[in-house]
Amino acid sequence: MRAVVYDVPGQFAVRDVPTPRPGPGEVLVRMATAGMCGTDLHLHEGQFLANFPLTPGHETVGVVESLGPGATDGEGGLLTPGQQVVVNPNSSCRDCDYCSDDTPWLCEGFAGIGSSTPGGFAEFVLVPGSQLFDATGIDIDLAVFAEPSACIAHLMDRLGPLSGCSVAVIGGGPTGLLLAQFLVHSGARAVALADPNRFKLECAEAVANVATTVVDRDDVQGSFERMVAGSGRAFDVVVDATGNPRVIEALPLLARNGGRIVYYGVADEHARVTVSPFEIFRRELTIMGSFTEVDSFPDALGAFRAGAIRMDGVITHRYPLEEYAAALDALRADRSAHKIVIVP
Ligand SMILES: [Zn+2]
Numbered sequence: 001m002r003a004v005v006y007d008v009p010g011q012f013a014v015r016d017v018p019t020p021r022p023g024p025g026e027v028l029v030r031m032a033t034a035g036m037c038g039t040d041l042h043l044h045e046g047q048f049l050a051n052f053p054l055t056p057g058h059e060t061v062g063v064v065e066s067l068g069p070g071a072t073d074g075e076g077g078l079l080t081p082g083q084q085v086v087v088n089p090n091s092s093c094r095d096c097d098y099c100s101d102d103t104p105w106l107c108e109g110f111a112g113i114g115s116s117t118p119g120g121f122a123e124f125v126l127v128p129g130s131q132l133f134d135a136t137g138i139d140i141d142l143a144v145f146a147e148p149s150a151c152i153a154h155l156m157d158r159l160g161p162l163s164g165c166s167v168a169v170i171g172g173g174p175t176g177l178l179l180a181q182f183l184v185h186s187g188a189r190a191v192a193l194a195d196p197n198r199f200k201l202e203c204a205e206a207v208a209n210v211a212t213t214v215v216d217r218d219d220v221q222g223s224f225e226r227m228v229a230g231s232g233r234a235f236d237v238v239v240d241a242t243g244n245p246r247v248i249e250a251l252p253l254l255a256r257n258g259g260r261i262v263y264y265g266v267a268d269e270h271a272r273v274t275v276s277p278f279e280i281f282r283r284e285l286t287i288m289g290s291f292t293e294v295d296s297f298p299d300a301l302g303a304f305r306a307g308a309i310r311m312d313g314v315i316t317h318r319y320p321l322e323e324y325a326a327a328l329d330a331l332r333a334d335r336s337a338h339k340i341v342i343v344p
C-alpha cells in the first residue's frame with residue numbers, strides 16, 4: 001500500500017510499504033479521509049511523542065476492510081466489512097497508577113496511532129478493534145472531526161457544568177469552531193470567538209450561535225479589550241485554541257476575577273510565557289491544561305448524531321496522499337485554508 005513515511009524528523013516520502021494484516025482483536029481499515037491539524041506540524045519537527053519511522057494521521061474515517069479473530073468495536077459491537085468507522089487513536093497502558101485511578105489520559109505509557117504507531121496518511125491503517133467506533137450514517141465530512149471533537153468532549157467533562165457561564169474561545173480554526181459548538185451544547189450562556197481571519201469567523205457565524213471579534217495580530221491586547229467591551233464584561237472561562245505564546249500571555253485580560261483559563265492549543269514544546277503570579281493570586285485565576293482523551297468518542301459521536309455540531313464548508317482543501325508536501329505547505333502558510341484533509 002502507499003503511505004506517508006517519515007524516517008527522521010523533517011524528512012518524509014510517499015512510498016510503498018507492506019499492507020498490514022489484522023491479528024486477534026485487530027481490524028484493517030481502508031482509509032476514506034484523514035484530517036490534518038497543527039499536531040502534524042509538531043510531529044514533522046519530531047515533537048509531540050513522535051516515534052520514528054512514522055506514518056502520521058490521527059483524525060481518520062474509513063471503512064472496515066478485514067477483521068482479525070474476535071475483533072469487536074470500542075463498545076463491544078460487531079463489525080462488518082464495508083461499515084464506516086472512526087478511529088480513536090489514543091490508548092493507555094491500563095496498568096499504571098493513573099489508569100488504575102480512572103484517569104487514563106494522564107497515563108505515562110500513553111500511545112497514539114499516528115504518533116507512536118502508524119496512522120491514517122496511508123491507504124490502510126491497522127487498529128485494535130477496541131479503538132474503532134461505528135460512524136454509519138454520519139456525513140464523512142463531519143465524521144472526520146470525531147477525534148478533535150472527542151478531545152473537546154474530554155475538556156467539557158473537565159470543565160463540568162457550564163450553565164450561566166460566558167466563555168471566550170481564542171482561535172477560529174476547526175478546533176475553535178468545534179469548541180464553540182461543544183460549549184453551547186454543554187450549556188454555556190454565551191460564547192465569543194476571536195480570530196484574525198474574517199473568513200473563519202464568517203464560517204463560525206454561519207454554523208454556530210457565537211459572537212465574533214476580529215483580532216489585530218499587531219495589537220492582541222487591544223483586540224481582547226474590545227472583546228470584553230463587546231460582551232459587556234469579562235469571561236468566566238477563557239480557552240486558547242492557538243498555542244501562540246503572545247496570545248496565551250494576554251489571556252488574563254479576558255478573564256473575570258475567579259475565572260478559569262484553559263491552555264488547549266498546542267504550543268511549541270520550547271515556548272515560554274510570562275505570567276504575573278501576583279495577578280493569579282490576587283484575582284484567584286485558575287490556569288489549567290487539557291490535552292487529549294481516551295474514552296470520549298461515544299460523547300463526541302453522540303453530539304454529532306444529536307445535530308449539535310455542524311462543520312459545513314469547513315473543509316477547504318483536499319489532497320491525495322502523493323501531494324502530502326503541498327498539504328503541509330498549505331497547513332503552514334495558506335491563510336485561505338480552514339480544514340485540510342488527505343484523501344488517500
Ligand atoms: Zn489533530
Ligand SMILES: [Zn+2]
Nearest residue numbers: 093096099107
Ligand atoms: Zn497507564
